[in-house]
Amino acid sequence: MYTPPTVEELRPPERTLVGPGPSAIHPRVYRAMTTPVTGHLDDFYVEVMNDVQALLRYVFQTENEHTFAVSGPGSAAMEAAFVNLVEPGETVLVPGNGYFGDRMGTIVERAGGEAVSVDAPWGAALEPATVEAAVEEHDPAVIGITHGETSTGVRQPAVDDITRIAHDHDAYVVLDAVATLGGVELYTDEWDVDVVYAGSQKCLSAPPGASPVTMSDRAVEKVRTRDAPVESWYLDLENLWSYWGPDPGYHYTDSISTTYALREALRIVAEVGLDAYWDRHRRVSTAMKEGLEAMGLSLAVDESCWLRTLSPVGVPAGVDPGQVTSRLKSEYGIEIVGGLGETEGEILRVGCMGHSARAKNAVYLVSSLGSVLAEHGVEVDVEAGIDATRRTLEG
Amino acid sequence: MYTPPTVEELRPPERTLVGPGPSAIHPRVYRAMTTPVTGHLDDFYVEVMNDVQALLRYVFQTENEHTFAVSGPGSAAMEAAFVNLVEPGETVLVPGNGYFGDRMGTIVERAGGEAVSVDAPWGAALEPATVEAAVEEHDPAVIGITHGETSTGVRQPAVDDITRIAHDHDAYVVLDAVATLGGVELYTDEWDVDVVYAGSQKCLSAPPGASPVTMSDRAVEKVRTRDAPVESWYLDLENLWSYWGPDPGYHYTDSISTTYALREALRIVAEVGLDAYWDRHRRVSTAMKEGLEAMGLSLAVDESCWLRTLSPVGVPAGVDPGQVTSRLKSEYGIEIVGGLGETEGEILRVGCMGHSARAKNAVYLVSSLGSVLAEHGVEVDVEAGIDATRRTLEG
Secondary structure, three states: OOOOOOOOOOOOOOOEEOOOOOOOOOHHHHHHHOOOOOOOOOHHHHHHHHHHHHHHHHHHOOOOOEEEEEEOOHHHHHHHHHHHHOOOOOEEEEEOOOHHHHHHHHHHHHOOOEEEEEOOOOOOOOOHHHHHHHHHHHOOOEEEEEOEEOOOOEEOOOHHHHHHHHHHOOOEEEEEOOOOOOOOOOOHHHHOOOEEEOOOOOOOOOOOOEEEEEEOHHHHHHHHOOOOOOOOOOOOHHHHHHHHOOOOOOOOOOOHHHHHHHHHHHHHHHHHOHHHHHHHHHHHHHHHHHHHHHHOOOEOOOHHHEOOOEEEEEOOOOOOHHHHHHHHHHHHOEEOEEOOHHHOOOEEEEEOOHHHOOHHHHHHHHHHHHHHHHHOOOOOOHHHHHHHHHHHHHO | OOOOOOOOOOOOOOOEEOOOOOOOOOHHHHHHHOOOOOOOOOHHHHHHHHHHHHHHHHHHOOOOOEEEEEEOOHHHHHHHHHHHHOOOOOEEEEEOOOHHHHHHHHHHHHOOOEEEEEOOOOOOOOOHHHHHHHHHHHOOOEEEEEOEEOOOOEEOOOHHHHHHHHHHOOOEEEEEOOOOOOOOOOOHHHHOOOEEEOOOOOOOOOOOOEEEEEEOHHHHHHHHOOOOOOOOOOOOHHHHHHHHOOOOOOOOOOOHHHHHHHHHHHHHHHHHOHHHHHHHHHHHHHHHHHHHHHHOOOEOOOHHHEOOOEEEEEOOOOOOHHHHHHHHHHHHOEEOEEOOHHHOOOEEEEEOOHHHOOHHHHHHHHHHHHHHHHHOOOOOOHHHHHHHHHHHHHO
């Protein structure tokens, strides 16, 4: 018999989470998470699932019946979207402007589809005209769009224009809203998007592990008329819907405590109101930006497609971004991170998501990042940064 | 803009969870779950993952390096085991004696394998000789075994014998320990099993959503030398290991809070000691059985392969099991459930798992089930049942 390891109680550090997620969690959400677990098919729990569906429809701004949360990370929701919608042999356009577009491509290829990358540099948005040209050249069945690309801090504008192009060519649109749901304007129905997926730990500020998905009737019909079964049994829409749908039966045991937490996090958004919640993200991210710029830093993204829930701060010359992020963490308990993929070494990624998107975090981030950069010999005007942040927050 | 739904605060019912899972959660585990979330690659969180791995190796009784917890339900761990290990065109033997063997077969077929069901009636264990004959006939690459089949309450004895047969024929063994890990004797290394997976919400008594997997070096080597990539990008072992392995990088954002909870639940098992923890399951399940039998009921399973963590109680003649379970829930707050698949209508499934496997639950279950059956006109000697339960617990 092997002997047990000695493991002490958890002694967590205090962190200010202003990276690309997870974001800070509201005390009410922590409390909801300790709600006693019931059976995953208990009438009470079925009500919880119904509440989550109603609340998700609100934050997705949709009336889609097929709206639910997959037990798993946002990556599982991403995989669920593509493995259901894409049939072997089908062509899928994926965005070429960031890390998560590449990931879509990998998932599509694993599912037997052919991924074609739409040309766009990292750090810019897709141009509808470029998408249209690619659609005409490749005749895709599905088009993937990253609404918020956290590797670059780019938000995709004109989702509705791309959706129109897609539908004019009988293609379906899958929108990655992992970094945007709740944080920036997103209108699933108005934009006529077919599938949208997200994570729980970004702008919704629940713990990770219950990942929202919504699918239009049209998308569901495509899944239902597939020739080949969905390769993943666990993420097969029919199986998920046999649990989340109107007559809940056993598919798997849901991540009950995380779903309790997601429900409470969504309740908070609903109480604040989605408009006001978006507005808070806008106000706090603007204050961060004004502060960072007044200090002498700049964002590596055009204002027209700035994600806001994530800001790409250009790394000042001569600075090692890894040293900056680790010093911010060890001295100030702040989590921001470096770049990802092609942006590695180029940017610092500063988040402004959900319960982390608050005035105090804007001030604390700007002042602390300023101090750390000054210690590293960068000429920054920390006071001007703090002043600009405060004025923007008050204004 | 769609308007928000009105959703009230959670008002959970009090439940005594003695069904097939989830089981009751220890107060320490609820507390651990409210540990503040950090980044999923924070040094602190990497330590948490290391602790979980060390503790999982202990409960799996293994020194396998590749031991971790997938973010997702036990079904995701099951899918991870098969989609990694099985290559398209390979034959996989799956057990024909219960619901979860069927599920293995479905997953194998979706992954491009050919599933062959090993003959055995529901409610019995596999005979090593039958497995050997099937191995000789079908020359499988992989053999799936359900260690604890919750649809029937059957435990598979002689896992080591089956493993020996498999290895003599160059096949790999995947063991489903969802209902057994922590609850009944399981020796991964001693039995020489290649892959074992489990759930967090059964005998470990953590919330669902972080599902243990362990893989031998030999199994890892098979995955690494695949011709075709693993169909699931999310569950691809190489990707999972790029996160859980010695040099953690980004694959997905782990279900952090659930993993905190799993860590604490595993700490409790380690503190009690695995032997003593198994023994508690043995003692409490025996008390339940003695009580139910003394009352006049019988278990629909042979003692030699009785799962213990789940007991299949034969439905007395003339009784509607659905009425019994719903009355137990509404009047006593007790969750037990009816049969699943071929056992539907035939048995009531009574669990004895983790923090639910305690003396008070044995007494409460026996007395309450007795009362409900008596109300339904079944001749049961409730007092004799309670006496036998108490005596067994004390003895």
